[in-house]
Amino acid sequence: MNCAFGTLKKSYFKFSKKCDIIKIRKAGIKMKQDNIQAVNISESIPNNKTPKKAILIIGIIIILALIVGLTVFAIIKNNQNDDETVPIEKSEYWISDNSLEAFDLYFLQSENGKQNKVYSPLSIKYALEMLKEGAKGDSKAQILSVIGTYEAKKYTDSKNMSFANALFIKDTYKKSIKRKYKNKLTDKYNAVVKTDSFAAPDTVNSWISDKTLGLINNLFDDVSQEEILLINALAIDMEWEEKFILSPSVGIWTEYYHEKFYWRGDWDVVPHSFKDINEEVSGMEIIASFNNYDIVKELGEENIRQTVTNAYMEYLKKYPYRKFGESLFLNSEIVGLSDDEIMEKYLDRYIKEINSNYKAEDKTTDFSLYIDDNVKVFAKDLKEYDGTTLQYVGIMPTAEELDSYINKATADEISNIIGNLKELKAENFKDGVVTKITGFIPKFKFEYKLDLMKDLKNLGVTNVFESGKANLTNISSDKSLYINDAIHKSNIEFTQEGIKASAVTEAGGAGAAGGFDYIYDVPVEEIDLTFDKPYMFIIRDKNSGEIWFVGTVYNPLLYSEDTTKYVSDY
Structure with missing residues (x-):
């Protein structure tokens, strides 16, 4: 089974599609799974008896400033009792609310290999939530030991965000589905309940395509063997909150008291080295500066006036053929003025301009950052849609290797980092200096398949995967249902698509004109x-x-379809 994905050609941080699907079909029917996340629930077949129903959970994630998610659950028979009084023991990964918790990092630590990876905690939580509604007894208790008091946040369905749930039931199987379960999905998850012959996949595929903004098309080749499809579809199309600024040519980016920051900025991406990668990777440059150096206060206005006057007199000695004032103003600006009046007029302008530079801010785009002895952090917002603002946060350990950092990282530590992100405001940077920030953020694109069943079993969610122990009788009167496999596959694309990373701002401190300019050395603190x-x-x-x-x-990759060219000789 293939899952086809599309690409939006807008300026955004591109996520990829994300789908979680739970499929119910006959046991013993295997389906090839390409580009999908799948949980396959099949029944045991004792004594060569005819196979019964099976459950398949399939999910796909594609991150794209457009995010698509799809979840499908399916069901089979078991002999678990219906006791709802089983005690619940809190797992160390117990989820208490919607904030960053140990559960969100668990899969990163559980599969901590040195490779590109991506997964969706939200997708997994939502799948567990919906599975919980259909479980009873020990099966439900094990899910609750992890999902805890978590309640999936409802997101608004709109042009830029699609968040939808559906229960598709085969016509011949609809009487087996409990009304209470259908009502709970409708009331709690805003799910639609549909019946279909499943003779062809058109109805299901059409719904999925619509709810994933057209990114997932023709997901199913055949659904004739399925009994139930419980689907959560999520798609978000979001552009950057603030685009990068395009510069038409190489030039001066900013200038404070003649501290000039030259940089290249007239192409979309630039090359850069990356650890353990033999060839350069491409990405976007970021630059910002903040002037917290009050030169007039530090040096004194009278001292500055005298210093600049003396410098101008030395300039005239070097160029004796120049008339007093002609290198400072146009002739029309100083007609009838004495030399002293001309000098005073120039000094007034000089002081005004260097005063105006104090607290000045310049940047190629808006972002937040955090740096300490252990990490560098870059964060950038996507546009808000219907009250939802997504934020990308990149965390690069500097004191140790990434796998070592991940093993020791806690939700509290990372939450603390996020809470201490600095916005690009002069007040957030050191007084008495000009702060210059330069950086490079790589493009990347890759996919990853999470071993979800193994990871969930390690969390203590085991019964739903075992015939004879699984109890999913809140979904159906059919009592021999269990989940045979759980696979979570993701794809992410981070690109400059439509984003131009450059800017030209001239914030001259001396107000130079006609050839004379006095340059002050200023303290500059650089942040990499x-x-x-x-x-x-x-x-x-x-x-x-x-x-x-x-x-x-671990390895930022260029896109095979990428037509962007960058210049390597500056």
Whole structure:
């Protein structure tokens, strides 16, 4: 079975599609799974008896400033009792709310290999939530030991965000589905309930395509063997909150008291080295500066006036053929003025301009950052849609290797980092200096398949995967249902598509004119925000704290379809 994906050609941080699907079909029927996340629930077949119903959970994630998610559950028979009084023991990964918790990082730590990876905690939580509604007894208790008091946040369905749930039931199987379960899905998850012959996949595929903004098309080749499809579809198309600024040519980026920052900025991406990668990777440059150096206060206005006057007199000695004032103003500006009046007029302008530079801010785009002895952090917002703002947070350890950092990282530590992100405001940077920030953020694109069943079993969610122990009788009167497999596959694309990273701002401190200019040396503190070694990232709902995606970048890859060219000789 193939899952086809599309690409939006807009300026955005491109996520990829994300789908979680739970499929119910006959046991013993295997389906090839390509580009999908799948949980396959099949029944045991004792004594060569005819196979009964099976459950298949399939999910796909594609991160794209457009995120698509799809979840499908399916069901089979078991002999678990219906006791609802089983005690619940809290797992160390117990989820209490929508904020970043140990559960969100668990899969990163559980599969901590040195490779690119991405997964969606939100997708997995939602799948567990919907599975919980259909479980009873020990099966439900094990899910609750992890899902805890978590309640999936409802997202608004709109042009830029699609968030939908559906229960598709085969016509011949609809009487087996409990009305209470259908009502709970409708009331709690806003799910639609549909019946279909499943003779062809058109109805299901059409719904999925619509709810994933057309990114997932023709997901199913055949659904004739399925009994139930419980689907959660999520798609978000979001552009950057603030685009990068395009510069028409190489030039001066900014200038404070003649501290000139030259940089190249007239192409979309630039090459850069990356640890353990033999060839250069491409990405976007970022630059910002903040002037917290009050030169007039530090040096004194009278001292500055005298220093600049003396410098101008020395200039005239070097160029004796120049008339007093002609290198400072146009002739029309100083007609009838004495030399002293001309000098005073120039000094007034000089002082005004260097005063105006104090607290000045310049940047190529808006972002936040955090740096300490252990990590560098870059964060950038996507546009808000219907009250939802997603934020990309990249965390690069500098004191140790990424795998070592991940093993020791806690939700509290990372939450503290996020809470201490600095916005690009002069007040957030050191007084008495000009702060210059330069950095490089790589493009990347990759996919990853999470061993979800193994990871969930390690969390203590085991019964639903075992025939004879699984109890999913809140879904159907059919009592021999269990989940045979769980696979979570993701794809992420981070690109400059439509984003132009450059700017030209001239904020001259001396107000030079006609050839004379006096340059003051100023204290400059440089901050390097270059991401040139493996790092992890989080994509979060900035308002609720909900974690949408988590991943690692060990090898930023260029796209085979990328037609962007960059210049390597500057």
